[in-house]
Amino acid sequence: MDCKFVPSVCSYCGCGCGVLFEVIDGKINSTIPLKSHPVNHGQLCIKGWNLHEYINSFMRLKTPLIKENGSFQRATWDEAIGHTASEFKRIKKEFGPDSIGVLVSAKITNEENYLAQKFTRAVIGTNNVDHCARL
Amino acid sequence: MDTIKQIEQLILQNKVDIFLGYKDLDGHLIPHGFTKENLDELKDLQISDNRYSLEKVATHLTEKNPDIKIGIIARDCNKRALNLLYTWNQLNPENIETIDVNCCPSPLKSHSDCSYLEPRQSGEFKKENGVDYNIEPEAFMGKFDNNERLTRWMYEFNKCIKCYGCRNICPVCFCKECSLEHPNLVEPGTLPVEVPIFHLIRAAHMAGRCIDCGLCEEACPAHIPLRLLYREVNEIVSNVFDYKPGCSDEKSPFSVLGGDVVLEPKPMDFKYKEKNNGL
Amino acid sequence: MTVKRIAFVQELLKFIGLEGRLHLEWISSAEAQKFVEVVTNFTEKIRAMGPNPLGIETVANGAMKYGHN
Numbered sequence: 108m109d110c111k112f113v114p115s116v117c118s119y120c121g122c123g124c125g126v127l128f129e130v131i132d133g134k135i136n137s138t139i140p141l142k143s144h145p146v147n148h149g150q151l152c153i154k155g156w157n158l159h160e161y162i163n164s165f166m167r168l169k170t171p172l173i174k175e176n177g178s179f180q181r182a183t184w185d186e187a188i189g190h191t192a193s194e195f196k197r198i199k200k201e202f203g204p205d206s207i208g209v210l211v212s213a214k215i216t217n218e219e220n221y222l223a224q225k226f227t228r229a230v231i232g233t234n235n236v237d238h239c240a241r242l
Numbered sequence: 243m244d245t246i247k248q249i250e251q252l253i254l255q256n257k258v259d260i261f262l263g264y265k266d267l268d269g270h271l272i273p274h275g276f277t278k279e280n281l282d283e284l285k286d287l288q289i290s291d292n293r294y295s296l297e298k299v300a301t302h303l304t305e306k307n308p309d310i311k312i313g314i315i316a317r318d319c320n321k322r323a324l325n326l327l328y329t330w331n332q333l334n335p336e337n338i339e340t341i342d343v344n345c346c347p348s349p350l351k352s353h354s355d356c357s358y359l360e361p362r363q364s365g366e367f368k369k370e371n372g373v374d375y376n377i378e379p380e381a382f383m384g385k386f387d388n389n390e391r392l393t394r395w396m397y398e399f400n401k402c403i404k405c406y407g408c409r410n411i412c413p414v415c416f417c418k419e420c421s422l423e424h425p426n427l428v429e430p431g432t433l434p435v436e437v438p439i440f441h442l443i444r445a446a447h448m449a450g451r452c453i454d455c456g457l458c459e460e461a462c463p464a465h466i467p468l469r470l471l472y473r474e475v476n477e478i479v480s481n482v483f484d485y486k487p488g489c490s491d492e493k494s495p496f497s498v499l500g501g502d503v504v505l506e507p508k509p510m511d512f513k514y515k516e517k518n519n520g521l
Numbered sequence: 522m523t524v525k526r527i528a529f530v531q532e533l534l535k536f537i538g539l540e541g542r543l544h545l546e547w548i549s550s551a552e553a554q555k556f557v558e559v560v561t562n563f564t565e566k567i568r569a570m571g572p573n574p575l576g577i578e579t580v581a582n583g584a585m586k587y588g589h590n
Binding site: 379394396442446449471478479496 | 535547
């Protein structure tokens with residue numbers, strides 16, 4: 108059995124409290140605050156205490172899904188990406204680039220967030236990009 | 243350091259499968275599990291000033307593998323927590339090895355390793371309107387009358403943000419279905435939390451369990467003096483039931499249904515008759 | 522077990538400042554007279570003590586006075 112603690116930063120709001128993930132046999136088991144962190148000094152709010160819940164949640168998607176006739180059907184990655192790209196092109200042509208908005212998330216990495224906003228600004232050509240932690 | 247040699251011996255002689263200690267990572271001392279595979283990391287082992295709840299990690303490991311042998315760095319408060327977990331059947335004393343480390347300073351020890359030696363100072367506003375961190379329970383009872391005590395505690399409890407930090411970090415809290423999440427006792431999804439029932443439920447559950455480590459107060463973002471409240475709970479249990487959690491092998495008085503009960507219900511006191519002048 | 526718990530909670534409430542509002546009495550269903558006496562006495566005692574200071578107004582006043590929302 109293997110047990111180690113990995114320090115990280117809470118992904119929810121903009122405060123950035125330090126957390127420690129308790130990793131047992133390669134799987135995250137629980138979250139505790141990092142006592143020597145300058146921002147939170149060992150205290151967390153309820154969102155920070157439950158960071159480990161969504162990582163291994165049974166509710167996470169396992170395959171891409173496309174909505175057909177009002178219900179979601181399983182699809183492959185190629186189908187999903189192709190469908191999304193053709194829809195974006197159609198909407199941008201018909202209604203203009205400012206009709207598309209992109210909402211990024213606190214639960215994805217900083218690099219993915221950067222990629223999403225670059226995509227929105229450079230490829231789609233709109234400024235309508237925002238983040239849940241800005242609220 | 244001698245401690246490192248001792249731990250190395252314990253691991254190499256297979257007396258423990260995993261040893262829980264602290265490791266330095268970029269200036270932060272965090273808990274770490276040392277095993278045979280990563281023995282070379284032992285040289286980074288340090289006894290940290292910051293205290294983490296290693297007993298809770300031990301219970302998580304035991305949950306997954308009941309036969310695992312665990313070694314722990316133990317101060318006095320850790321030893322009390324381990325004793326208590328033995329009486330509640332959460333850990334097996336034959337599977338746990340402890341290495342004792344320094345606790346509070348005394349003439350016998352050269353230095354101390356505890357973050358609770360510098361307790362938080364209460365500011366002026368807190369002392370005037372709320373409850374001082376460092377006051378003793380008897381002094382608190384003697385200094386203020388009923389109404390004043392209530393107002394001060396309500397001031398403190400109203401700051402609670404229901405983060406469940408006190409329960410999550412407590413080394414002796416292990417219930418799978420916590421009463422604090424029961425929809426009939428605590429309304430789910432409401433903030434602010436219903437004072438004072440939330441804290442009184444927790445205090446009632448700490449009877450016979452709290453070992454006074456102080457981690458709850460350190461983890462509370464609203465600076466509620468929880469340690470004082472649970473110290474009072476421990477005093478009540480000690481006075482009425484003559485039981486000190488973690489200091490012996492007996493089971494808590496609240497865990498035994500029936501049994502010999504020598505308490506009698508208290509009679510009602512009729513002070514009101516004097517107030518109403520016998521009307 | 523009940524006696525243990527009630528004794529403990531009475532002391533805890535005293536510490537918080539809600540003294541004397543909890544009482545335990547063992548009464549059989551055949552002792553109707555005793556039941557009436559105990560309930561009347563307790564009601565009078567609580568009436569003399571006044572309403573529970575944790576009424577909604579007190580909590581709201583306390584919160585407003587100390588600046589919480």
